[in-house]
Amino acid sequence: MPVYMEEKEKQWEKVEDPGREMVVAKRVSFDAAHYLPNYPGKCAQMHGHHFVIELAVRGSVQENGMVVDFTVLKEFLAYIVDKLDHSLLNDTIPNPTAENICLYIEKGWLDDDWGQGLCRLAWIKVWETEDSYALLGL
């Protein structure tokens, strides 16, 4: 075994490793209408999508073996979905591109102490369709 691996090995005398930096992420979906004002094409017409959001946060593994309880991410995402689901997104986000929806979600996270000092945003992904997404933070 090479030396660097022996060192790694020592680090791993037990599997649990409080203090190690990791990412935890959760996805949720919602359905909403939107249109893109001033867009030179069909997206200027009102239409709808089944949107999927992924929120990823980064932090140190705590003594309980978690960066942060998945429940925190779930509650935040429920808070966002409550604002956007079954709505016309333009009522909330004037120009609701996938990019701007990412930025809206980031603002929601930063407006309150969702990370509880345990984690910070790693990235936000918004899928407009199964094949298309915008990503903030990577």
Next chain:
Amino acid sequence: MPVYMEEKEKQWEKVEDPGREMVVAKRVSFDAAHYLPNYPGKCAQMHGHHFVIELAVRGSVQENGMVVDFTVLKEFLAYIVDKLDHSLLNDTIPNPTAENICLYIEKGWLDDDWGQGLCRLAWIKVWETEDSYALLGL
């Protein structure tokens, strides 16, 4: 609210944020035959896959709320799929591993001004099966 969050807050007086760097990505699939010459195993025999490609580009959000129109990615991917779909990949890429297909797609992107000065390649992923992919750029 901690100071860094107040600063973040100021940055977010409005949600839209032209100039912010983000990634946008699109996926597409195609079906093709291939074989790996000189491979010591079953992959040396001609076989086929339902390939999935993800193209991700990085750039600043423009005033229109987009890094780049998803249509640009869609057109590029259609151009690639037109070359590879329902073909024997070896006719185009001599040794069509998932890695080399990534490199072929990168070459296609760089050969023309697909990014239109708005974005640059972030990564290319090629899934050979639902469970296996190669990734260039991350």
Next chain:
Amino acid sequence: MPVYMEEKEKQWEKVEDPGREMVVAKRVSFDAAHYLPNYPGKCAQMHGHHFVIELAVRGSVQENGMVVDFTVLKEFLAYIVDKLDHSLLNDTIPNPTAENICLYIEKGWLDDDWGQGLCRLAWIKVWETEDSYALLGL
């Protein structure tokens, strides 16, 4: 064509590019029971998940057009699944959060020379549900 693209172009006189750094990844799933001791909620009760693991490794593309044969990743993942599938995870990992399962898999990789000098770990993802995962290494 801008100068940087001409330089890229020269680099791409042929598509194959031995020496280029890339990532290859493979996923596998298993079913297991677990409970989280000391967790203040329902996860303290024994329950089960359909877990999905993604192992990603990074290395240079070899002359054979591969970073490393997907078979190596497949064999390693089979080795891990053999230890965890249809078991009570707590018998192997005392506090089997998604984070600690990532760390367990990392230990398994590092304990032997799985990378064969060709590749090193890029990241490990463990999905506890279709919507929730922990990620080590990105």
